[in-house]
Amino acid sequence: MRAYFDHCRSTYVDKSVIDEMIPWWTEKYWAPSSFTYTGTTAAEAIENSQMAYAKFFGGKPDEVHFAPSHAVANNIAIQGVLNNVESGTVPHVITTSIEHGTTMDLVKQLEKLGKIKVTYLPVDSNGLVDLDALSESLGKDTVLVTMAAVNYMVGTIQPVKDISKIIRDVNPEVLIHYDLTWALGRLADLALAPYADIITASIERIHGPKGVTALWVKKGVPVKGPIYGSQAYSRIVPGTPDVPSIVGAAKALELMQDGLEQKIEHMKHIRNRLINETMELVPETLLNGPEGDLRSPSNVCLTFRYVEGESVEMYLDMEDITVDTGSACANPFLEANHVILAMYGDYERAHGAIRMTFTWTTTDEEVDKFLEVIPGIVAKLRKISPLAPKVYKE
Secondary structure: OEEEEOOOOOOOOOHHHHHHHHHHHOOOOOOOOOOHHHHHHHHHHHHHHHHHHHHHHHOOOOEEEEEEHHOOOOOOOOHHOOOOOOOOOOOOOEEOOOOOOOHHHHHOOOOOOOEEEEEEOEOOOOOOOOHHHHHOOOOHHHHHHHHEEEEOOOOEEEEHHHHHHHHHHHHOEEEEEOOOOOOOOOOOOOOHHHOOEEEEHHHHOOOOOOOEEEEEEOOOOOOOOOOOOOOOOOOOOOOOHHHHHHEEEEEEEEEEHHOHHHHHHHHHHHHHHHHHHHHOOOOEEOOOOHHHEEEEEEEEEEEEEEOOOOHHHHHHHOEEEEEEEHHHHHOOOOOOOHHHHHOOHHHHHOOOOOEEOOOOOOOOOHHHHHHHHHHHHHHHHHHHHHOOOOOHOO
């Protein structure tokens, strides 16, 4: 049995979700349209999914769209706002210094091209946004604040309701986009429509299908999608909707909400075991990010001092255990993880980091398997590390 601790990237698709999707591939393979039985049946299936996500976010069904990926959804959300800015002006965008690549890479590219000015808000050692810096950064030319409600690397839960209040008190014209991808299935209350203008949430992290992301845009918010094509079904996500995936997204949401509080408690149990027992077994282990209720129930990020996270990852993989790492060697651009650098300014800490993410399906047996081998792996790597003190080489 492989112990899989990389659910931040992907989860398996629940069998009930697959069963719900199959008829829409094989029997009801229709595209949504008006006037025909087949077209209206497909349209009704999409509308049922829209109603499910609208209720969950606290919005209206016709405000819900479905994008073909997380990256596409965030591009539509961010560029869609910027495409409506008056020509000849350089709008100001605020984000954080710890965003995922679907946001960070986009705003950096737009900044590089001179299309926007960007403020990257600093964070503290828990990964929490500096609220004073946010207030001071908001100006007359600010058009958008975009950030994840839960950080992908260290699991920090941002106080999004407080953030929204600050933004609207200072400049109510500024639009607010929250990415709920790593909050979905981890926080009990995500009815954030009253606090946001745009919401994105990838479904593949809750045992739903890949290739579909919920995109909620409040009615009246000017979003001009950066992708052009047929707008027969959505004004901002052109093209033929992927009906099977959209149907699967609704089923995944339904299953996620069933007993969600118990699921969250189970993930907290797994998280606390991984943190507490690892730190007991392996000396000089650092926890990256916050403790307790400030942290996602499904995230653990640890640094084992004096060793590379990539080496730990590789040794664990040979033991049939999957984790992720913040090491520069595991990054195609040879860059240490920017989240940990922003929080601590410590390259060694970033290079030595591993991240473990999980869902309500993760078992204690998987935790046991990790705990059984991690002390020996770290001890072996410290023995050959030029950075480790002599005590680890005896």
